[in-house]
Amino acid sequence: MATRSYPFKQQKNFVLAAIYIGQTGSVQWHTLYQNRNEPKVRYKTEVFDFNEPIGRIKFALRLYNFYFTIEGESNANSEIATYIYQVYSHMPKLKSFYAGRGTKRDATDSGEGNARPRTRPRGDDPTELEAHGYIVEPDRIETEDGIFESLRKLPSNLLTVFRPSDPDAMLVAKKIRKESNELEILRLIHLIQPQSEHIITLLDSFHGQSSSWVILPKIMNNVADWLWYDLKPFSPHFSPVCWGLIEGLAYLHNHHIAHRDIKPENLLVDDKFCLKIIDFDVAVQVRDDDEEVDDHCGTEGWVAPEIEMRLPTYSPIKADRWSCGAVILYILGRLRQTNTTLEVIAKKLKVDTPGKRPSLVEWPKWSQPAPVVRVGVVMKRGWSQSLGQ
Template identity: 90%
Template sequence: MLLCGASVVRFANGFVDPFKEQKDFVLAAIYIGQTGSVQWHTLYQNRNERKVCYRTEEFDFNKPVDRIKFALRLYNFYFAIGGESNAKSQIAAYKCQVNSHMPKLKSFYTGRGTKRDATNSGEGNARPRMRPRGDDPTELEAHGYIVEPDRIETEDGIFESLRKLPSNLLTVFRPSDPDTMLVAKKIRKESNELEILRLIHLIQPQSEHIITLLDSFHGQSSSWVILPKIMNNVEDWLWYDLNQFSPHLSPVCWGIIKGLAYLHEHHIAHRDIKPENLLVDHKFCLKIIDFDVAVQVRDDDEEVDDHCGTEGWVAPEIEMRSPTYSPIKADRWSCGAVILYIFGRLRQTDTMLETIAKKLKADTPEQRLSLVEWPKWSQPAPVVHVGTVMKRQWSRSSDEETLVELGNDDIGRKRSRIDKPYVDSLAIAVGIHHGGTDIQ
């Protein structure tokens, strides 16, 4: 409700004539619960800011005083726009201008909330939503980035941003390009994320399914990376916009496979694959993010002894605290788990992808498919067109071999009557085109 309201506010201030200059469009979003609890959210956009902020007032309909306060609030809000006659004319004018812009708009719904906070790698606890303090904005400004505030103080009070990032992330922009929002991520001192991202950045060609490293630098307190800002992850889409996400299910799942295959091909294990770490941009291109616990290994079989990841998305060997395990093979299990989870939420089927996911999710690490083999899986099943085919056949009465000519109709009709050596020869001739694509 709040996010849709914010979209309306931004639209009105950007396109509706009476509000363009002053940005004084105000929207009341009211939520009334079944128990009588009421939340009145006032949404407005500061004249000098891009983002929409809100203020919340709470009422309890079980209390007579609160019922009177709420009624007065409605009364004041109603007459603030000039009473009934003026309100009707303003609403009519607003609808007219909205309709005139509709061909240019895809949706008012420009943002989505998160179901829950992202979790710390290796822990099941939610990251705190406290804002970064100290010298973080100063460090970023020294490297040419301005931090966008998440709260605005006005004479009417303090307005909070509708959606806040975890505490180690800040929304920033360059003064030369204030309309392009970026993310500044503060790297943990114990993490190899900066080195991993720099390594991936040097690999050519780059993968479209890995988040792009735009910039990186060392500050006084820690290191920073600058990344593109993509608002919605897979979990967001599955909770808030299934209908729009559903047609892009297959490309998104293949994006997970291709992105992880790219990492594994260069001996990088992610170790925290989960829906929250898989962003989907406006073109529905999947991007893998959060390399906080990623490691580089020598090969698929190299094992490590530290256990990390997010509960529910880690392989059985990590869940059971095996002394050592292959992080590459653990990634495969997580990849399969995420794909099956997506299909389960959408209640759709894709035989090939579901078969791949089940094999990736095998309990035994050695039985899991290698993701770098994905080009073979994605090939369509071979279609054998037989015109005149020459095959070798051995005579029953001698060791001499002869050539037998078969037409299209002969293949199916004679298959049950030919010798076993001939069957072996035919199977080799037809099956050679499969080249390992069979995943059944």
């Protein structure tokens, strides 16, 4: 729409934006601004359609340009991701935002049956996945306005895929490292009945010519992102998220599986704030809690002291307990929340001496039972189902 201007007695230097996102995907952007040397205040309204890829692209670019104008280049690149993430997290049906890159080109169609122009990913991975019935959703698209790359890219070993029969159901194809036991671990977990809702679901798996693949549900938000970008929506749900971590790890340990890389980035949260443990790249199966291993793995800051000190051997199950306690205390500290039961559990798990860390499987034997809480209309009791704060 055209920019309108109004006389203003005093010269200011400001810009003010108001963004309204409707439930149908229509977005109105109202901007009020005045240049320092101009006596008029200008007003502009723009409309974006989040139901169309180009509408999401233009909105993301507009948002970036707005923040760049205010803060400059040094802050724009890092801070704009926060704002885009906040908008994205409230629009779960959207697939991606894009930021412009490269030179302007004419729109093309890949012929894959989707109206959105696509740029096919490089390498043999797409062909390998297509042979097993999966189409790769590229992380960049081409439109008449240029080439656009996703602002929220997956790691290089992950690809977003879908089945031609259900193109709206986005999945994740993970390429397994040759040295990893992840495929075997996920298949083992998949066979265990009943399954845990707090472990990522293995939907499919197969061996390709270059490597093995697993197909998993695509859940974009992890605990680290929530705690870094968007505390307010996450805060009311921190208790079930923490209990989900305890229950999920207890489930693994009960079946003698150690994860060995528990950290906020490896804990997904779905749209119902149900926690899912992911990334079994370094997981191992052991005989019991006391079996020790000699390879050191994990992420700095989230590994137990015995791993950090590089002791010759250590129990991976007991190391998982320490990481569990560390994550719970981090969540509570980041949110500045108080939960006596969770604090007691976390501090007992996060002791330096591995042998003094209590078993998550035997939680009721070393701590008071969690209070009875109401979840919906069902009354549930017990540590593994208690979601109360």
